[in-house]
Amino acid sequence: MGKGESTREAILRHAIVVASRVGLSGLTIGRLAQELDLSKSGLFSHFHSKEALELQVLEYGAARFVENVVKPALAAPRGLPRLQALFDRWLTWSQSDPSSGGCFFVAMATELDDRPGPARDLLVRLQRSWIDLLAGVVAAAIREGQLRPDSDPDQLAHDAYGAMLAYHHASRLLDDPAAEERARRSFASLLDARRTPAS
Amino acid sequence: MGKGESTREAILRHAIVVASRVGLSGLTIGRLAQELDLSKSGLFSHFHSKEALELQVLEYGAARFVENVVKPALAAPRGLPRLQALFDRWLTWSQSDPSSGGCFFVAMATELDDRPGPARDLLVRLQRSWIDLLAGVVAAAIREGQLRPDSDPDQLAHDAYGAMLAYHHASRLLDDPAAEERARRSFASLLDARRTPAS
DNA sequence: GCACCGAACGAACGATCGTGCTATTTTCGG
DNA sequence: CCGAAAATAGCACGATCGTTCGTTCGGTGC
Numbered sequence: 001m002g003k004g005e006s007t008r009e010a011i012l013r014h015a016i017v018v019a020s021r022v023g024l025s026g027l028t029i030g031r032l033a034q035e036l037d038l039s040k041s042g043l044f045s046h047f048h049s050k051e052a053l054e055l056q057v058l059e060y061g062a063a064r065f066v067e068n069v070v071k072p073a074l075a076a077p078r079g080l081p082r083l084q085a086l087f088d089r090w091l092t093w094s095q096s097d098p099s100s101g102g103c104f105f106v107a108m109a110t111e112l113d114d115r116p117g118p119a120r121d122l123l124v125r126l127q128r129s130w131i132d133l134l135a136g137v138v139a140a141a142i143r144e145g146q147l148r149p150d151s152d153p154d155q156l157a158h159d160a161y162g163a164m165l166a167y168h169h170a171s172r173l174l175d176d177p178a179a180e181e182r183a184r185r186s187f188a189s190l191l192d193a194r195r196t197p198a199s
Numbered sequence: 200m201g202k203g204e205s206t207r208e209a210i211l212r213h214a215i216v217v218a219s220r221v222g223l224s225g226l227t228i229g230r231l232a233q234e235l236d237l238s239k240s241g242l243f244s245h246f247h248s249k250e251a252l253e254l255q256v257l258e259y260g261a262a263r264f265v266e267n268v269v270k271p272a273l274a275a276p277r278g279l280p281r282l283q284a285l286f287d288r289w290l291t292w293s294q295s296d297p298s299s300g301g302c303f304f305v306a307m308a309t310e311l312d313d314r315p316g317p318a319r320d321l322l323v324r325l326q327r328s329w330i331d332l333l334a335g336v337v338a339a340a341i342r343e344g345q346l347r348p349d350s351d352p353d354q355l356a357h358d359a360y361g362a363m364l365a366y367h368h369a370s371r372l373l374d375d376p377a378a379e380e381r382a383r384r385s386f387a388s389l390l391d392a393r394r395t396p397a398s
Numbered sequence: 399g400c401a402c403c404g405a406a407c408g409a410a411c412g413a414t415c416g417t418g419c420t421a422t423t424t425t426c427g428g
Numbered sequence: 429c430c431g432a433a434a435a436t437a438g439c440a441c442g443a444t445c446g447t448t449c450g451t452t453c454g455g456t457g458c
Contacts, residue, residue, distance in 0.1 A: 004435060044417070110372075114301070154377075168309075186357070203405065239408095241406040243447070248447085249445095
């Protein structure tokens with residue numbers, strides 16, 4: 001890995017933390033340069049435009065999400081255990097180090113939902129594939145006979161996302177100490193309502 | 200209502216629409232002035248500071264929410280009907296006119312959750328009182344014997360908020376045409392899981 | 399008719415935004 | 429160890445940010 005590549009990664013790593021807190025529009029070249037002890041132009045030359053920086057931040061975030069949430073959870077046996085592992089990792093990711101501003105993608109989702117452009121398009125693709133992944137694991141759990149066959153995988157994926165968003169809201173805005181417990185309860189209820197009697 | 204008061208209200212009315220889309224930080228004095236055919240300084244003189252403008256926008260949004268969601272729903276008989284009316288009105292409010300950027304408070308919540316200051320403090324108070332109101336109506340439904348007595352009102356309020364956030368995400372970011380249907384289903388499931396056999 | 403006041407305007411401020419140029423330094427293969 | 433290439437710095441630009449100041453204009457009370 002050349003020098004340029006390593007500083008580029010350092011930039012992106014820090015940019016994610018900043019963007020989680022102040023959004024992509026609040027993510028400033030000047031601020032980024034100052035906090036990383038670089039010159040504005042030196043940092044800028046890695047990306048050639050603000051928009052390219054934003055896209056790379058999104059892609060880097062997605063890569064980290066796959067690395068820390070998806071990949072480890074896929075080690076769990078398919079069906080319900082894998083679904084539970086995904087949710088657990090997801091929750092852990094949302095907490096992450098306290099310095100980080102919660103789940104990066106939650107912040108991006110509400111910022112970009114009204115801002116057309118390549119960044120929004122990319123985020124939509126990423127989020128769709130994540131929800132589809134969730135729904136796929138749900139479908140597997142149905143095939144395994146762990147969830148009732150009339151369960152709607154997309155609806156469950158949608159509701160699981162809602163539980164995460166509610167957790168984020170309660171935890172980060174309202175400082176509710178019971179937020180994590182509530183999130184786990186929400187998710188457990190979603191599963192219980194669909195569980196087969198046998199399982 | 201004097202001249203000043205009426206233009207101040209026109210400013211706030213438009214500011215809410217803008218802020219729903221681009222956030223409070225994206226809400227610019229210059230932009231606001233341009234879109235309302237005022238001079239920057241003329242508009243500014245109504246508020247004396249950007250922060251005061253932000254606070255008034257939040258307060259104005261809260262007043263509109265109470266007017267359009269809370270007050271009409273309180274006309275429904277207490278207990279479950281009132282809870283359902285609140286959710287229905289809430290959903291309608293989130294859709295509102297298509298020009299508006301979805302639920303104003305959803306946008307504010309994720310923007311301000313990592314930005315300490317008076318604006319965040321005010322928003323936290325507003326959101327807490329809204330969730331407490333929801334929980335109160337749930338508690339009434341329990342006393343009425345419509346929901347099982349072991350139901351946790353705070354958890355249900357929390358989950359209802361999650362359903363709204365998931366709706367917002369699916370509808371505004373993912374352009375999911377089934378978003379509204381999913382939101383209604385989510386909320387119905389929340390109630391069904393807690394309904395008393397008799398009701 | 400004169401004094402006053404609220405409302406709005408135009409111009410300017412320092413700061414910061416993203417973005418180009420041109421040097422200068424640093425890195426690294428031969 | 430040298431020279432090409434990559435990485436970074438320095439400086440400047442037009443635009444826009446929030447904010448301040450002095451001024452103008454229409455209306456209202458005395």
